Amino acid sequence: MKKIGIYPGCCFQGADLHNYDITTDFLNKMGVEGILLERAACCGGGVIDETNKKIVYGLNARNIALAEEKGVDLYTPCNTCYMIIAKTKLALDSDPELKSKINEILKEEGLEYKGSAKIYHTLNLIRDFIGMDEYKKRIKRKFEGVKVAPYYGCHVLAPNEVALDDPENPTVLQEILKPLGVEVVEGYQNEQTCCGYHARFTDPEQKERLAVKPLDGAKKAGADVVATPCPLCHKAMDGYEEPILQVTQLINVACGSDPKEAFWDLNKTEVKISFS
């Protein structure tokens, strides 16, 4: 059985605790053993930078080192964690001096950043780690006739150096949705507009103005539900007229879980779609 290190970010906490269950259920369904990286710390969330940006490299070198200690790659379902951890990996792999400085400090915890672990997010995990053929084999039921609008979120496509697909013409999310039997709604208005999550506690009104835009675009284009890989986008955009789910919540149901087991019932905006 393939093994992967599950990186626990803040999307597995408190009101979002169920995201951990969604993640482990998804890995089970895919036949991948998830190993929780228990001593992992916050990626910084783009906020620790406002105290000291250098800490962010250290935090994530340590997070990656925890995966390497267990001999596994690192997987996070969160777009932001993915972007920040992938940026750190790029920085350390191209700057031997930074790497050796951080490794010197990591020694005290018995850790070392080697650079051997790959960084995965749900989208490239399915495409590159599980494989599309294997993924398709595990789908048991389909959402026939359901119109789904893919919503990538920003941090899997920008900045360019960590983008996990062609940022100008991304297709990986559509390729993941199609085997679920859905009709993919593409090219809707504001499909690339940011959900505003990261303005929640800097300018809450800015978040409100943004979150609704892609949802309205998807609704106008006739989508029954929006599907995002990112738990933060999901949190920011749930609660408006158009429903949104994480793509793993759709996959888990397509692979045999009840919608309740995939926590559809925790959505503020009810998801009314059928499957066979």
Next chain:
Amino acid sequence: MEKIKYIAKIKRFNPETKESFWQDFEVEVEDSLTVLELLMYIKDKIDPTLTFRAFCRSAICGSCAMIINGRAGLACKIQAKDKIKNGVIKIEPLHHLPVIRDLVVDQEPAFDKLKKVKPYLVPDPKVVPDNTKVESLVLPEEFARYDKQTDCILCMACYGQCNALEGDEKYLGPFQLTKVFRFIMDTRDGVDVEERIKLAEDHGIWECVQCQMCLAACPKGIKPGDDILELRRIAKDTGEENIATRRAKFWFATVFETGQIDKWHLPEVALGDEKGEAVTKKLEAEFRSRGISEDEFGPKPFPGIEKFRNFIKKLEKEL
């Protein structure tokens, strides 16, 4: 050199009729063309009315920023061949600026915002000599703090791709905020940091959504989004307290204590009022109704947290 066939799909605007439409131009051209050369070819050979702004052709003047396949960049710096997707290359004007004609936007609104932040050096008499015979010295390590930011060519690619502007058209904009950072870092500048930060706060740094699109857009590799984080850090350390600065302090404090941000108490601390307390109580009620155990309401320090705290302290000191 090889000739290739493809379609240039260009968003056009006619100011006389106020009509906006996409037009397809089928071309068969050398594969070595930049997007700007492609536009020049179309203007020369197919439609002389096609309008775009360009000058130096060398990624220096900053005139030809536009959106190519949904991403902002300089037409003169981008190879057309690399941008053909399914036989098509899509070209449109920068977003968030009024279109004058076809691919030409009115840059004035963005320049007006730039003017608001005092985008110039006000010499500090304590540092800058009062005569021109003596040099005003800047040490290499001092210059390194804002060297990259001085590369800005005002092309507005970052502005034309900015998500914060999608939420608020009054938002200052990425390159304007980079300019604030650049002058705060300049050892010769005499404007109080507090004053410059205030200028950056009005429809500014707190509205940024950190989407990273400005980093992707900049043809010079400047990172306005990162500069905005630095401005927020400076605002936190020098300016007045607000929801965002309380959030940033709490974020660091709880990560230091437990390894994770305490999202249960974050709204309460950030909002800092009864509304915030109500959120904590509402969350607690939700946790209980969902049968979540008290242990899991917020983060608990993991085993070996002392070593982790030492790690953070050392990073702060030694990196």
